Amino acid sequence: MAELLVIRHGQASFGAANYDKLSDLGHVQSQLVGEALKTRGWTPDRVVIGGQVRHRETLEGMGYTDGEIEVDAGFNEYDFHDLLHARYDGNVPDLILGDRKTHFRSLRETVFEWQAGGLPNANESWLDFTTRIESALTKATREGAEKILVVSSGGVIGQITANTVGGPAKMMMTLNLQIKNTGLTKFIVSGPKRFLHEFNATPHLDVPEHADKLTYS
Structure with missing residues:
Protein backbone atom coordinates (compact mmCIF):
# COMPACT_ATOMS: atom_id res chain seq x y z
CA MET A 1 0.00 0.00 0.00
CA ALA A 2 1.05 3.58 -0.62
CA GLU A 3 0.05 6.97 0.75
CA LEU A 4 -1.04 9.52 -1.83
CA LEU A 5 -1.12 13.15 -0.70
CA VAL A 6 -2.75 15.56 -3.15
CA ILE A 7 -2.31 19.26 -2.41
CA ARG A 8 -4.15 22.12 -4.01
CA HIS A 9 -1.93 24.96 -5.16
CA GLY A 10 -1.60 28.16 -3.14
CA GLN A 11 -3.83 31.15 -3.85
CA ALA A 12 -3.60 32.13 -7.50
CA SER A 13 -4.11 35.59 -8.99
CA PHE A 14 -7.88 35.94 -9.40
CA GLY A 15 -8.82 38.88 -11.62
CA ALA A 16 -5.27 39.40 -12.90
CA ALA A 17 -4.34 39.26 -16.57
CA ASN A 18 -2.46 36.05 -15.79
CA TYR A 19 -4.37 33.90 -13.30
CA ASP A 20 -1.81 31.11 -13.50
CA LYS A 21 0.65 32.39 -10.93
CA LEU A 22 0.60 32.54 -7.16
CA SER A 23 -0.35 35.68 -5.31
CA ASP A 24 1.95 36.91 -2.55
CA LEU A 25 -0.31 35.10 -0.08
CA GLY A 26 -0.16 31.96 -2.20
CA HIS A 27 3.60 31.88 -1.80
CA VAL A 28 3.25 32.19 1.99
CA GLN A 29 0.66 29.39 2.10
CA SER A 30 2.98 27.13 0.11
CA GLN A 31 5.86 27.74 2.47
CA LEU A 32 3.68 27.03 5.51
CA VAL A 33 2.31 23.72 4.19
CA GLY A 34 5.83 22.59 3.29
CA GLU A 35 7.08 23.43 6.78
CA ALA A 36 4.15 21.55 8.33
CA LEU A 37 4.90 18.39 6.34
CA LYS A 38 8.58 18.54 7.18
CA THR A 39 7.76 18.98 10.86
CA ARG A 40 5.74 15.76 10.61
CA GLY A 41 8.74 14.07 9.03
CA TRP A 42 6.77 13.43 5.85
CA THR A 43 9.08 13.03 2.86
CA PRO A 44 7.72 11.87 -0.51
CA ASP A 45 9.32 9.08 -2.54
CA ARG A 46 7.70 10.43 -5.71
CA VAL A 47 6.71 14.00 -6.58
CA VAL A 48 4.28 14.79 -9.39
CA ILE A 49 2.88 18.17 -10.37
CA GLY A 50 0.47 19.38 -13.00
CA GLY A 51 1.87 21.38 -15.87
CA GLN A 52 0.66 24.78 -14.72
CA VAL A 53 2.79 27.56 -13.28
CA ARG A 54 0.86 27.68 -10.00
CA HIS A 55 1.59 23.99 -9.42
CA ARG A 56 5.34 24.49 -9.91
CA GLU A 57 5.42 27.63 -7.75
CA THR A 58 3.56 25.84 -4.94
CA LEU A 59 6.03 22.97 -4.95
CA GLU A 60 8.96 25.38 -4.96
CA GLY A 61 7.49 27.21 -1.97
CA MET A 62 7.07 23.90 -0.16
CA GLY A 63 10.74 23.14 -0.66
CA TYR A 64 10.39 19.72 -2.31
CA THR A 65 12.45 20.43 -5.42
CA ASP A 66 15.72 18.63 -4.70
CA GLY A 67 14.85 15.28 -6.28
CA GLU A 68 13.17 14.23 -9.52
CA ILE A 69 9.92 16.02 -10.30
CA GLU A 70 7.44 14.46 -12.69
CA VAL A 71 5.24 16.85 -14.64
CA ASP A 72 1.92 15.44 -15.83
CA ALA A 73 -0.62 17.68 -17.57
CA GLY A 74 -3.27 15.12 -16.60
CA PHE A 75 -3.33 16.92 -13.24
CA ASN A 76 -4.06 20.31 -14.83
CA GLU A 77 -7.25 22.13 -13.92
CA TYR A 78 -10.13 22.25 -16.39
CA GLU A 124 -12.12 19.60 -23.60
CA SER A 125 -15.13 17.40 -22.92
CA TRP A 126 -16.08 16.20 -19.44
CA LEU A 127 -15.18 12.65 -20.47
CA ASP A 128 -11.75 13.75 -21.65
CA PHE A 129 -11.19 15.59 -18.36
CA THR A 130 -12.04 12.60 -16.18
CA THR A 131 -10.14 10.17 -18.40
CA ARG A 132 -6.90 12.15 -18.28
CA ILE A 133 -7.12 12.41 -14.50
CA GLU A 134 -7.48 8.65 -14.12
CA SER A 135 -4.55 8.12 -16.49
CA ALA A 136 -2.39 10.53 -14.49
CA LEU A 137 -3.39 8.85 -11.22
CA THR A 138 -2.53 5.40 -12.54
CA LYS A 139 0.93 6.60 -13.52
CA ALA A 140 1.54 8.55 -10.30
CA THR A 141 0.55 5.60 -8.08
CA ARG A 142 2.50 2.94 -9.94
CA GLU A 143 4.70 0.64 -7.87
CA GLY A 144 7.99 1.89 -6.50
CA ALA A 145 6.89 4.58 -4.01
CA GLU A 146 5.32 4.45 -0.56
CA LYS A 147 4.69 8.19 -0.21
CA ILE A 148 3.49 10.10 -3.25
CA LEU A 149 3.04 13.86 -3.40
CA VAL A 150 0.87 15.43 -6.11
CA VAL A 151 0.34 19.17 -6.51
CA SER A 152 -2.78 19.93 -8.54
CA SER A 153 -5.96 22.05 -8.57
CA GLY A 154 -9.40 22.11 -6.96
CA GLY A 155 -11.41 20.61 -9.81
CA VAL A 156 -9.01 17.72 -10.20
CA ILE A 157 -8.98 17.01 -6.46
CA GLY A 158 -12.77 17.26 -6.36
CA GLN A 159 -13.05 14.71 -9.15
CA ILE A 160 -10.53 12.30 -7.61
CA THR A 161 -12.37 12.47 -4.29
CA ALA A 162 -15.87 12.14 -5.75
CA ASN A 163 -14.80 9.18 -7.87
CA THR A 164 -13.05 7.49 -4.94
CA VAL A 165 -16.16 7.59 -2.74
CA GLY A 166 -18.50 6.66 -5.59
CA GLY A 167 -20.31 9.99 -5.69
CA PRO A 168 -22.31 11.39 -8.62
CA ALA A 169 -20.65 13.63 -11.19
CA LYS A 170 -22.05 16.81 -9.62
CA MET A 171 -20.22 16.02 -6.38
CA MET A 172 -16.99 17.02 -8.11
CA MET A 173 -18.04 20.66 -8.33
CA THR A 174 -19.55 20.74 -4.86
CA LEU A 175 -16.21 19.57 -3.47
CA ASN A 176 -14.24 21.79 -5.84
CA LEU A 177 -15.77 24.92 -4.35
CA GLN A 178 -14.90 23.77 -0.81
CA ILE A 179 -11.24 22.98 -1.37
CA LYS A 180 -8.90 25.41 0.35
CA ASN A 181 -5.67 26.68 -1.10
CA THR A 182 -2.88 24.30 -0.01
CA GLY A 183 -5.53 21.96 1.43
CA LEU A 184 -4.30 18.39 1.97
CA THR A 185 -6.31 15.41 0.72
CA LYS A 186 -4.90 11.98 1.52
CA PHE A 187 -5.65 8.59 0.00
CA ILE A 188 -4.39 5.11 0.69
CA VAL A 189 -3.66 3.26 -2.54
CA SER A 190 -3.59 -0.52 -2.90
CA GLY A 191 -3.11 -1.58 -6.50
CA PRO A 192 -6.02 -0.14 -8.49
CA LYS A 193 -8.01 0.67 -5.31
CA ARG A 194 -8.05 4.05 -3.55
CA PHE A 195 -9.44 4.88 -0.12
CA LEU A 196 -10.06 8.40 1.15
CA HIS A 197 -8.40 9.02 4.51
CA GLU A 198 -8.40 12.82 4.85
CA PHE A 199 -10.05 15.62 2.89
CA ASN A 200 -9.11 19.29 2.55
CA ALA A 201 -7.11 19.56 5.77
CA THR A 202 -5.13 22.73 6.54
CA PRO A 203 -3.31 22.11 9.83
CA HIS A 204 -0.74 24.74 8.84
CA LEU A 205 -3.49 27.40 8.80
CA ASP A 206 -5.64 26.14 11.67
CA VAL A 207 -3.78 28.21 14.25
CA PRO A 208 -4.57 31.76 15.39
CA GLU A 209 -1.44 33.34 13.89
CA HIS A 210 -2.26 32.03 10.40
CA ALA A 211 -6.07 32.00 10.41
CA ASP A 212 -6.14 35.11 8.21
CA LYS A 213 -4.26 33.23 5.47
CA LEU A 214 -7.08 30.80 4.68
CA THR A 215 -8.45 31.22 1.13
CA TYR A 216 -10.52 29.25 -1.36
CA SER A 217 -9.53 30.80 -4.70
Missing part, protein backbone atom coordinates in the same frame (compact mmCIF):
# COMPACT_ATOMS: atom_id res chain seq x y z
CA ASP A 79 -9.99 25.46 -18.42
CA PHE A 80 -12.71 27.50 -16.71
CA HIS A 81 -12.14 30.48 -19.00
CA ASP A 82 -12.78 28.26 -22.01
CA LEU A 83 -15.92 26.76 -20.46
CA LEU A 84 -17.36 30.17 -19.69
CA HIS A 85 -16.59 31.39 -23.21
CA ALA A 86 -18.23 28.27 -24.63
CA ARG A 87 -21.35 28.90 -22.55
CA TYR A 88 -21.60 32.60 -23.40
CA ASP A 89 -20.47 32.35 -27.04
CA GLY A 90 -17.31 34.28 -26.32
CA ASN A 91 -19.10 37.19 -24.61
CA VAL A 92 -18.69 36.50 -20.91
CA PRO A 93 -20.30 39.32 -18.86
CA ASP A 94 -17.77 41.52 -17.07
CA LEU A 95 -19.48 40.87 -13.73
CA ILE A 96 -18.77 37.14 -14.04
CA LEU A 97 -15.11 37.80 -14.75
CA GLY A 98 -14.58 40.37 -12.02
CA ASP A 99 -16.90 39.57 -9.09
CA ARG A 100 -15.90 36.48 -7.11
CA LYS A 101 -19.38 35.50 -5.90
CA THR A 102 -20.95 35.90 -9.33
CA HIS A 103 -18.03 34.18 -11.01
CA PHE A 104 -18.20 31.02 -8.92
CA ARG A 105 -21.99 30.80 -9.03
CA SER A 106 -21.88 30.99 -12.83
CA LEU A 107 -18.94 28.60 -13.01
CA ARG A 108 -20.83 26.02 -10.95
CA GLU A 109 -23.79 26.15 -13.33
CA THR A 110 -21.45 26.02 -16.33
CA VAL A 111 -19.64 22.92 -15.08
CA PHE A 112 -22.96 21.16 -14.43
CA GLU A 113 -23.95 21.88 -18.03
CA TRP A 114 -20.56 20.59 -19.22
CA GLN A 115 -20.94 17.39 -17.20
CA ALA A 116 -24.36 16.79 -18.74
CA GLY A 117 -22.89 16.80 -22.24
CA GLY A 118 -23.41 20.46 -23.06
CA LEU A 119 -20.89 23.02 -24.28
CA PRO A 120 -19.89 21.09 -27.43
CA ASN A 121 -17.58 23.96 -28.45
CA ALA A 122 -15.40 23.59 -25.34
CA ASN A 123 -11.82 22.54 -26.01
Whole structure:
Protein backbone atom coordinates (compact mmCIF):
# COMPACT_ATOMS: atom_id res chain seq x y z
CA MET A 1 0.00 0.00 0.00
CA ALA A 2 1.05 3.58 -0.62
CA GLU A 3 0.05 6.97 0.75
CA LEU A 4 -1.04 9.52 -1.83
CA LEU A 5 -1.12 13.15 -0.70
CA VAL A 6 -2.75 15.56 -3.15
CA ILE A 7 -2.31 19.26 -2.41
CA ARG A 8 -4.15 22.12 -4.01
CA HIS A 9 -1.93 24.96 -5.16
CA GLY A 10 -1.60 28.16 -3.14
CA GLN A 11 -3.83 31.15 -3.85
CA ALA A 12 -3.60 32.13 -7.50
CA SER A 13 -4.11 35.59 -8.99
CA PHE A 14 -7.88 35.94 -9.40
CA GLY A 15 -8.82 38.88 -11.62
CA ALA A 16 -5.27 39.40 -12.90
CA ALA A 17 -4.34 39.26 -16.57
CA ASN A 18 -2.46 36.05 -15.79
CA TYR A 19 -4.37 33.90 -13.30
CA ASP A 20 -1.81 31.11 -13.50
CA LYS A 21 0.65 32.39 -10.93
CA LEU A 22 0.60 32.54 -7.16
CA SER A 23 -0.35 35.68 -5.31
CA ASP A 24 1.95 36.91 -2.55
CA LEU A 25 -0.31 35.10 -0.08
CA GLY A 26 -0.16 31.96 -2.20
CA HIS A 27 3.60 31.88 -1.80
CA VAL A 28 3.25 32.19 1.99
CA GLN A 29 0.66 29.39 2.10
CA SER A 30 2.98 27.13 0.11
CA GLN A 31 5.86 27.74 2.47
CA LEU A 32 3.68 27.03 5.51
CA VAL A 33 2.31 23.72 4.19
CA GLY A 34 5.83 22.59 3.29
CA GLU A 35 7.08 23.43 6.78
CA ALA A 36 4.15 21.55 8.33
CA LEU A 37 4.90 18.39 6.34
CA LYS A 38 8.58 18.54 7.18
CA THR A 39 7.76 18.98 10.86
CA ARG A 40 5.74 15.76 10.61
CA GLY A 41 8.74 14.07 9.03
CA TRP A 42 6.77 13.43 5.85
CA THR A 43 9.08 13.03 2.86
CA PRO A 44 7.72 11.87 -0.51
CA ASP A 45 9.32 9.08 -2.54
CA ARG A 46 7.70 10.43 -5.71
CA VAL A 47 6.71 14.00 -6.58
CA VAL A 48 4.28 14.79 -9.39
CA ILE A 49 2.88 18.17 -10.37
CA GLY A 50 0.47 19.38 -13.00
CA GLY A 51 1.87 21.38 -15.87
CA GLN A 52 0.66 24.78 -14.72
CA VAL A 53 2.79 27.56 -13.28
CA ARG A 54 0.86 27.68 -10.00
CA HIS A 55 1.59 23.99 -9.42
CA ARG A 56 5.34 24.49 -9.91
CA GLU A 57 5.42 27.63 -7.75
CA THR A 58 3.56 25.84 -4.94
CA LEU A 59 6.03 22.97 -4.95
CA GLU A 60 8.96 25.38 -4.96
CA GLY A 61 7.49 27.21 -1.97
CA MET A 62 7.07 23.90 -0.16
CA GLY A 63 10.74 23.14 -0.66
CA TYR A 64 10.39 19.72 -2.31
CA THR A 65 12.45 20.43 -5.42
CA ASP A 66 15.72 18.63 -4.70
CA GLY A 67 14.85 15.28 -6.28
CA GLU A 68 13.17 14.23 -9.52
CA ILE A 69 9.92 16.02 -10.30
CA GLU A 70 7.44 14.46 -12.69
CA VAL A 71 5.24 16.85 -14.64
CA ASP A 72 1.92 15.44 -15.83
CA ALA A 73 -0.62 17.68 -17.57
CA GLY A 74 -3.27 15.12 -16.60
CA PHE A 75 -3.33 16.92 -13.24
CA ASN A 76 -4.06 20.31 -14.83
CA GLU A 77 -7.25 22.13 -13.92
CA TYR A 78 -10.13 22.25 -16.39
CA ASP A 79 -9.99 25.46 -18.42
CA PHE A 80 -12.71 27.50 -16.71
CA HIS A 81 -12.14 30.48 -19.00
CA ASP A 82 -12.78 28.26 -22.01
CA LEU A 83 -15.92 26.76 -20.46
CA LEU A 84 -17.36 30.17 -19.69
CA HIS A 85 -16.59 31.39 -23.21
CA ALA A 86 -18.23 28.27 -24.63
CA ARG A 87 -21.35 28.90 -22.55
CA TYR A 88 -21.60 32.60 -23.40
CA ASP A 89 -20.47 32.35 -27.04
CA GLY A 90 -17.31 34.28 -26.32
CA ASN A 91 -19.10 37.19 -24.61
CA VAL A 92 -18.69 36.50 -20.91
CA PRO A 93 -20.30 39.32 -18.86
CA ASP A 94 -17.77 41.52 -17.07
CA LEU A 95 -19.48 40.87 -13.73
CA ILE A 96 -18.77 37.14 -14.04
CA LEU A 97 -15.11 37.80 -14.75
CA GLY A 98 -14.58 40.37 -12.02
CA ASP A 99 -16.90 39.57 -9.09
CA ARG A 100 -15.90 36.48 -7.11
CA LYS A 101 -19.38 35.50 -5.90
CA THR A 102 -20.95 35.90 -9.33
CA HIS A 103 -18.03 34.18 -11.01
CA PHE A 104 -18.20 31.02 -8.92
CA ARG A 105 -21.99 30.80 -9.03
CA SER A 106 -21.88 30.99 -12.83
CA LEU A 107 -18.94 28.60 -13.01
CA ARG A 108 -20.83 26.02 -10.95
CA GLU A 109 -23.79 26.15 -13.33
CA THR A 110 -21.45 26.02 -16.33
CA VAL A 111 -19.64 22.92 -15.08
CA PHE A 112 -22.96 21.16 -14.43
CA GLU A 113 -23.95 21.88 -18.03
CA TRP A 114 -20.56 20.59 -19.22
CA GLN A 115 -20.94 17.39 -17.20
CA ALA A 116 -24.36 16.79 -18.74
CA GLY A 117 -22.89 16.80 -22.24
CA GLY A 118 -23.41 20.46 -23.06
CA LEU A 119 -20.89 23.02 -24.28
CA PRO A 120 -19.89 21.09 -27.43
CA ASN A 121 -17.58 23.96 -28.45
CA ALA A 122 -15.40 23.59 -25.34
CA ASN A 123 -11.82 22.54 -26.01
CA GLU A 124 -12.12 19.60 -23.60
CA SER A 125 -15.13 17.40 -22.92
CA TRP A 126 -16.08 16.20 -19.44
CA LEU A 127 -15.18 12.65 -20.47
CA ASP A 128 -11.75 13.75 -21.65
CA PHE A 129 -11.19 15.59 -18.36
CA THR A 130 -12.04 12.60 -16.18
CA THR A 131 -10.14 10.17 -18.40
CA ARG A 132 -6.90 12.15 -18.28
CA ILE A 133 -7.12 12.41 -14.50
CA GLU A 134 -7.48 8.65 -14.12
CA SER A 135 -4.55 8.12 -16.49
CA ALA A 136 -2.39 10.53 -14.49
CA LEU A 137 -3.39 8.85 -11.22
CA THR A 138 -2.53 5.40 -12.54
CA LYS A 139 0.93 6.60 -13.52
CA ALA A 140 1.54 8.55 -10.30
CA THR A 141 0.55 5.60 -8.08
CA ARG A 142 2.50 2.94 -9.94
CA GLU A 143 4.70 0.64 -7.87
CA GLY A 144 7.99 1.89 -6.50
CA ALA A 145 6.89 4.58 -4.01
CA GLU A 146 5.32 4.45 -0.56
CA LYS A 147 4.69 8.19 -0.21
CA ILE A 148 3.49 10.10 -3.25
CA LEU A 149 3.04 13.86 -3.40
CA VAL A 150 0.87 15.43 -6.11
CA VAL A 151 0.34 19.17 -6.51
CA SER A 152 -2.78 19.93 -8.54
CA SER A 153 -5.96 22.05 -8.57
CA GLY A 154 -9.40 22.11 -6.96
CA GLY A 155 -11.41 20.61 -9.81
CA VAL A 156 -9.01 17.72 -10.20
CA ILE A 157 -8.98 17.01 -6.46
CA GLY A 158 -12.77 17.26 -6.36
CA GLN A 159 -13.05 14.71 -9.15
CA ILE A 160 -10.53 12.30 -7.61
CA THR A 161 -12.37 12.47 -4.29
CA ALA A 162 -15.87 12.14 -5.75
CA ASN A 163 -14.80 9.18 -7.87
CA THR A 164 -13.05 7.49 -4.94
CA VAL A 165 -16.16 7.59 -2.74
CA GLY A 166 -18.50 6.66 -5.59
CA GLY A 167 -20.31 9.99 -5.69
CA PRO A 168 -22.31 11.39 -8.62
CA ALA A 169 -20.65 13.63 -11.19
CA LYS A 170 -22.05 16.81 -9.62
CA MET A 171 -20.22 16.02 -6.38
CA MET A 172 -16.99 17.02 -8.11
CA MET A 173 -18.04 20.66 -8.33
CA THR A 174 -19.55 20.74 -4.86
CA LEU A 175 -16.21 19.57 -3.47
CA ASN A 176 -14.24 21.79 -5.84
CA LEU A 177 -15.77 24.92 -4.35
CA GLN A 178 -14.90 23.77 -0.81
CA ILE A 179 -11.24 22.98 -1.37
CA LYS A 180 -8.90 25.41 0.35
CA ASN A 181 -5.67 26.68 -1.10
CA THR A 182 -2.88 24.30 -0.01
CA GLY A 183 -5.53 21.96 1.43
CA LEU A 184 -4.30 18.39 1.97
CA THR A 185 -6.31 15.41 0.72
CA LYS A 186 -4.90 11.98 1.52
CA PHE A 187 -5.65 8.59 0.00
CA ILE A 188 -4.39 5.11 0.69
CA VAL A 189 -3.66 3.26 -2.54
CA SER A 190 -3.59 -0.52 -2.90
CA GLY A 191 -3.11 -1.58 -6.50
CA PRO A 192 -6.02 -0.14 -8.49
CA LYS A 193 -8.01 0.67 -5.31
CA ARG A 194 -8.05 4.05 -3.55
CA PHE A 195 -9.44 4.88 -0.12
CA LEU A 196 -10.06 8.40 1.15
CA HIS A 197 -8.40 9.02 4.51
CA GLU A 198 -8.40 12.82 4.85
CA PHE A 199 -10.05 15.62 2.89
CA ASN A 200 -9.11 19.29 2.55
CA ALA A 201 -7.11 19.56 5.77
CA THR A 202 -5.13 22.73 6.54
CA PRO A 203 -3.31 22.11 9.83
CA HIS A 204 -0.74 24.74 8.84
CA LEU A 205 -3.49 27.40 8.80
CA ASP A 206 -5.64 26.14 11.67
CA VAL A 207 -3.78 28.21 14.25
CA PRO A 208 -4.57 31.76 15.39
CA GLU A 209 -1.44 33.34 13.89
CA HIS A 210 -2.26 32.03 10.40
CA ALA A 211 -6.07 32.00 10.41
CA ASP A 212 -6.14 35.11 8.21
CA LYS A 213 -4.26 33.23 5.47
CA LEU A 214 -7.08 30.80 4.68
CA THR A 215 -8.45 31.22 1.13
CA TYR A 216 -10.52 29.25 -1.36
CA SER A 217 -9.53 30.80 -4.70
